Amino acid sequence: MKKDLRVILSGGGTGGHIYPAIAIADEIKKRHPQAEILFVGAKDRMEMEKVPQAGYKIEGLWISGVDRSFSLKNFIFPFKLMSSLSKSRKIIKNFKPDIVIGTGGFASGPLLRVAISNGIPTLIQEQNSLPGITNKILAKYADTICAAYEKVKEVFPANKTVITGNPVRQDLLKLGENREEADQYFGLTKNKKTVLILGGSLGARRINSLIETFLQRFKEEDIQLIWQTGKLYYEEYKKYDSPSVRVQQFINRMDLAYAAADVIISRAGAGSVSELCIVGKPVLFIPSPNVAENHQAKNAMAVTEHDAAMMMTEDELTESFDTCFFSFIKDERRLAQMASNIKKLALPDATSKIVNEVEKLVNKE
Numbered sequence: 001m002k003k004d005l006r007v008i009l010s011g012g013g014t015g016g017h018i019y020p021a022i023a024i025a026d027e028i029k030k031r032h033p034q035a036e037i038l039f040v041g042a043k044d045r046m047e048m049e050k051v052p053q054a055g056y057k058i059e060g061l062w063i064s065g066v067d068r069s070f071s072l073k074n075f076i077f078p079f080k081l082m083s084s085l086s087k088s089r090k091i092i093k094n095f096k097p098d099i100v101i102g103t104g105g106f107a108s109g110p111l112l113r114v115a116i117s118n119g120i121p122t123l124i125q126e127q128n129s130l131p132g133i134t135n136k137i138l139a140k141y142a143d144t145i146c147a148a149y150e151k152v153k154e155v156f157p158a159n160k161t162v163i164t165g166n167p168v169r170q171d172l173l174k175l176g177e178n179r180e181e182a183d184q185y186f187g188l189t190k191n192k193k194t195v196l197i198l199g200g201s202l203g204a205r206r207i208n209s210l211i212e213t214f215l216q217r218f219k220e221e222d223i224q225l226i227w228q229t230g231k232l233y234y235e236e237y238k239k240y241d242s243p244s245v246r247v248q249q250f251i252n253r254m255d256l257a258y259a260a261a262d263v264i265i266s267r268a269g270a271g272s273v274s275e276l277c278i279v280g281k282p283v284l285f286i287p288s289p290n291v292a293e294n295h296q297a298k299n300a301m302a303v304t305e306h307d308a309a310m311m312m313t314e315d316e317l318t319e320s321f322d323t324c325f326f327s328f329i330k331d332e333r334r335l336a337q338m339a340s341n342i343k344k345l346a347l348p349d350a351t352s353k354i355v356n357e358v359e360k361l362v363n364k365e
């Protein structure tokens with residue numbers, strides 16, 4: 001293996017594409033401390049803040065997705081694409097990567113395209129059971145595809161697809177017994193039942209309105225909350241912050257949030273689902289209905305079919321949340337069974353397996 005390995009990672013738009021890239025970068029750095037790593041994301045998206053926070057350099061492309069409906073935004077898309085292809089060429093020419101890794105989201109499209117046409121080895125990582133559009137296009141030309149679900153072999157070339165699982169950040173792999181630190185970090189009361197509410201990296205409008213409706217009920221049941229609203233909705237809900245309802249726009253210490261929780265209510269983005277399997281606590285999934293081909297429901301069903309979590313669609317919430325959730329949270333036997341079942345689905349070696357594939361590609365060169 002080259003001593004001065006040079007790697008570009010590209011992916012973003014949402015945490016679901018950013019955190020896998022950071023986990024892969026951390027594992028590469030662990031194995032190859034001399035490696036030079038550069039991220040490429042989309043200007044104005046959350047990767048421009050989260051990647052430097054994780055200690056890596058990032059360049060931004062002027063790129064966005066195409067609206068599925070007719071929209072004025074789509075008229076400038078060709079210009080954005082040309083601009084980002086041209087910037088990708090410059091980045092690749094200057095950085096001279098040994099490998100380019102794409103984790104999905106629109107910024108990885110132009111960059112991987114340029115890498116492929118320059119004959120640079122490429123690897124893409126697909127988090128979902130139904131691939132996103134960028135990865136679908138790139139898969140034909142990429143050298144290796146690392147995925148979490150067997151099912152993607154129906155869409156991707158099976159001969160170069162390796163099932164590894166989704167990369168999960170190192171700090172989430174060793175939650176251990178840091179509940180006390182977690183309670184202190186969030187200012188929670190010790191020994192009080194805690195529910196963690198997660199709306200995915202951007203927050204979830206419907207989950208926020210559900211929690212607002214049930215605040216009084218949680219109080220009556222003596223349950224405290226860590227409530228992640230998402231940046232977009234924080235202003236609307238921050239008024240509810242109190243010692244028993246910790247309202248957060250975004251949680252930087254997910255390790256502590258998971259450690260503090262007895263039960264978790266969550267969206268079913270692929271990364272969240274993979275993390276929750278590792279965390280091994282009882283979960284109620286409320287999948288987003290606003291994603292391509294309803295893939296979050298499919299991510300959640302991959303867990304519920306093993307009797308390892310509960311799931312409710314947004315449509316079921318009004319009628320069933322009250323009775324189902326509040327009886328679930330009191331049923332200690334059922335909670336323990338769910339925690340044990342979900343833990344069996346964890347794939348904690350995913351990042352390591354992906355970096356093995358990265359090394360194979362670089363060594364081949």
Ligand SMILES: CC(=O)N[C@H]1[C@@H](OP(=O)(O)OP(=O)(O)OC[C@H]2O[C@@H](n3ccc(=O)[nH]c3=O)[C@H](O)[C@@H]2O)O[C@H](CO)[C@@H](O)[C@@H]1O
Nearest residue numbers: 014015016019127200201228250251254269270271272291
């Ligand atoms: C609305 C939307 O398009 N969602 C997609 C997006 O989800 P989203 O961006 O929500 O991503 P995931 O659920 O995959 O992962 C969320 C990540 O953000 C982290 N996190 C979350 C909240 C927080 O306060 N702090 C924090 O660090 C989680 O620990 C996790 O690592 O990408 C996923 C992976 O491609 C898809 O499956 C989802 O359908």
